[in-house]
Amino acid sequence: MTHSRIKRLISLSQQPNPPVIPIDPALQHLALSKRLYSNLQLLHEMYADCTDVVFHECRYDNxxxxxxxxxGLTNTEELDRQVLKPLVEGMLDFLNPEDMRQKLALSSTTIVHTLAEIALQAGEGSAILLVDGHEQGIALCLPSVEKRSISEPSAEPVVRGPREGFVESLRVNTSLLRKRLKSPRLKFKSMKIGRFSQTNVVLAYIEGIASPSLLDEVEKRLSQINVEGLLDTAILEEYLETNKYSPFPQLLASERPDLVTANLLEGRVGIIAEGSPFVLIAPVSVFSFFQSSEDYYQRFMYGTALRWLRYFFAFIALLGPSLYVSILSFHQEMIPSTLMLSVAQSRDQIPFPAFVEALLMEITFEGLREAGTRLPKQVGAAVSIVGALVIGQAAIQSGIVSAPMVMVVAMTGIASFMIPNHAFGISVRLLRFPIMFFAACFGLLGVILAVLLINNHLLSLRSLGEPYFEPIAPFKRAGLQDVLGRAPYQARDASGEASGTGDAPAPQVDK
Structure with missing residues (x-):
């Protein structure tokens, strides 16, 4: 907007009959004038074609x-009772806004001076009261936003443990954390992200445990995010990641307040956004994605056994089809003779090599898994199970794939379900295909090469400055208590790990 345009808009307050002004983005940055009619003209232009915006005019003593x-955003019942009725009945004089806010029986009011402040407050559910003769208004906090009730997270179920999960309301989520950590050292720093959405984002941490350098780095990255709208924390996650092209997630997203609380006590930070039930946790390591909340609610021996079981099945999920393809194509001598004869007999009528056979079955299995996820819950599980059985049996009978390949793919699919974190499970499923290609080209040497490349990538990866392979590389003996297994709480508390008694190490900020 040109300088002359701005001067013409500001001069409206001095005109007896202001003209209609075309909509302009710079309109919202104008300050309110003392003439109510001028303010209304600007507001009507700013909210043109907005049928949900209501302008209620009141008049008292001229x-x-x-x-x-x-x-839909404002509680109209409370608005009628607390504001409109006193105004119409003359119980509330049209005084200076500063004096009026003291007479209103409301817990939260804000003085607004510009159209931008009015747009922000109205979008959050406040009602704006503008009085003729005053160049400021009152934002009356009376929000009425429908929200989902607290329920158990469907993606992170437990047999024993809390059943509460985050919802899409920011204040409900912060209250769930505050209920578990009543200390005033639990801090919530607020900011707004999104040019149009102006989404409220909160950075949660425990003062004295979280590293100041970590907080500075997170705040710096959040302040640099420039998006039109923030719809979910997944958008924040992509902006906060150090390596955008890594297949591995570098932040942990969770719906469980107890899991977020435990990570805050370990010196990490939580990032909460309005409208998203998932809270981001940072920094994390690769081992964080193999930990489940239930590990800490069962006896430590059972938690340790489950942890090792997940590691073993993650190995199968990543390398199972590749090992089968490489051994069958290049290293048949590694298979016992009896088993080799059985496999050869089952593959006698198969027209495809082992790699193509595995590729067809893996793609089919992934398609069935995705179809079961997208279909309604009533039929999704049935389609996944029945589809896998029918397609697998039909493929064997028609001679497209062999029975051992179906068994390998089925075991691989079951193994991928053992990974507690959905995002990390997707990474493993995606990496399975290039590893199969290496196995088809170079045999076991190709599998070893692919594993070395993945390990090299994991060792170089960082999560907000922290090494992704910590505490293995760099080696930290104390951190192994929660990697190789789940140590008893007495041993963890004695070493200061996960007990909130020691400061988290300062991260090495990525340059």
């Missing part, structure tokens, strides 16, 4: 006022 609110 003095005018307007109440602006958004239908």
């Amino acid at each position: 003095q005018s006022a307007v109440l602006l609110y958004i239908d």
Whole structure:
């Protein structure tokens, strides 16, 4: 907007009959004038074609006022009782806004001076009261936003443990954390992200445990995010990741308040966004994705056994088809003779090599898995199970794939379900295909080469400055208590690990 345009808009307050102004983005940065009619003209232009925005005009003793609110976001019942009724009945004089806010029986009011502040407050459910003769208004906090009730997270179920999960309401989520950590050292830093959405984002941490350098780095990265709208924390995750092209997630997303609380006590930070039930946790290591909340609610021996079981099945999920393809194509001498005769007999009528056979079955299995996820819950599970059985049996009978290949793919699919974190499970499923290609080209040497490349990538990866392979590389003996197994709580507390008694190490900020 040009300088002359701005001067013409500001001069509206001095005109007896202001003209209609075309909509302009710079309109919202104008300050309110003392003339109520001029303010209304600007607001009507800013909210043109917004049928949910209500302008309610009031008049008392020849003095005018307007109440602006958004239908559906503002509690109209409380607005009628607390504000409109006193205004109409003359119980509330049209005084200076600073004096009026003291007479209103509301817990939260804010003085607004610009159209931008009005747009922000109205979008959060507040009603704006503008009085003729005053160049400021009052934002009355009366939000009425429908929200989902607290329920058990479907993606992170446990047999024993809390059943509460985060919801899409920011204040409900912060209250779930505050209920578990009543100390005033639990801090919530707020900011707004998104040019149009103006989404409230909260950075949660425990003062004295979280590293100041970590907090500075997270705040710096959040402040540099420039998006039109923030719809979910997944968008924040992509902006906060150090390596955008890595197949591995570098932040942990969780719906469980107890899991976020435990990570805050270990010196990490949580990132909460309005409208998302998933809270981001940073920094994390690769071993964080193999830990489940239930590990800490069962006896430590059972938690340790489950941890090792996940590691073993993750190995199968990543390398199972590749080992089968490489051994069958290049290293048949490694298979016992009896088993080799049985495999050869089952593959006698198969027209495809082992790699193509595995590729067809893996793609089919992934398609069935995705179909079961997208279909309604009533039929999704049935389609996945019945589809796998029918397609597998039909493929064997038609001679497209062999029975051992179906068994290998089925075991691989079951193994991938053992990974507690869904995002990390997707990474393993994606990496399975290039490893199969290496196995088809170079045999076991190709599998070893692919594993070395993945390990090299994991060793160089960082999560907000922290090594992704910590505490293995760099080696930290104390951290092994929660990697190789689940140590008893007495041993963990004695070493200061995960007990909130020691400061987290300062991260090495990525340059």
